[in-house]
Amino acid sequence: MIRMDSLQGAVIAAIVLLPFDEGAAADIAQGGNIAHRWCSQCHVVAPGQTSGSDSVPTFAQIGESKHFNAARLAEFLADPQHSRMPNLSLTRSEIADLTAYIKAQHH
Numbered sequence: 001m002i003r004m005d006s007l008q009g010a011v012i013a014a015i016v017l018l019p020f021d022e023g024a025a026a027d028i029a030q031g032g033n034i035a036h037r038w039c040s041q042c043h044v045v046a047p048g049q050t051s052g053s054d055s056v057p058t059f060a061q062i063g064e065s066k067h068f069n070a071a072r073l074a075e076f077l078a079d080p081q082h083s084r085m086p087n088l089s090l091t092r093s094e095i096a097d098l099t100a101y102i103k104a105q106h107h
């Protein structure tokens with residue numbers, strides 16, 4: 001009976017905690033909005049996009065790369081020193097959303 005109680009407790013805790021986890025998680029749709037607004041001038045940010053710079057990797061390529069690393073990507077975006085890319089001064093939550101969005105471009 002004790003085991004049963006603790007199992008139920010765990011299930012209830014998981015149900016109670018779930019909405020908070022979702023709220024804290026990065027927002028892929030929001031990341032897509034930011035990508036279209038700030039990045040699509042140079043990067044192809046979504047499969048249907050027809051214009052973008054040839055010399056710039058698409059977000060699908062970035063997300064698909066076997067070197068893809070969310071932490072490194074977040075660091076790259078937070079760093080004002082990009083070689084050929086402008087400083088975008090993004091907030092931490094914008095970076096989290098973008099990172100999730102780029103990762104989701106993986107097909």
Ligand code: HEC
Nearest residue numbers: 035038039041042043056057062082083084085086088098
């Ligand atoms: C003015 C053009 C421009 C804009 C706007 C731009 N980028 Fe870039 N980005 C580049 C170029 C050029 C590169 C190629 C890397 C280099 O040589 O710096 C690059 C590289 C990257 C890379 C690294 C790819 C890799 O694997 O090395 C990431 C990630 C990236 N951009 C994300 C973004 C995001 C996210 C945005 C929007 C918030 C954005 N970029 C907006 C031009 C741009």
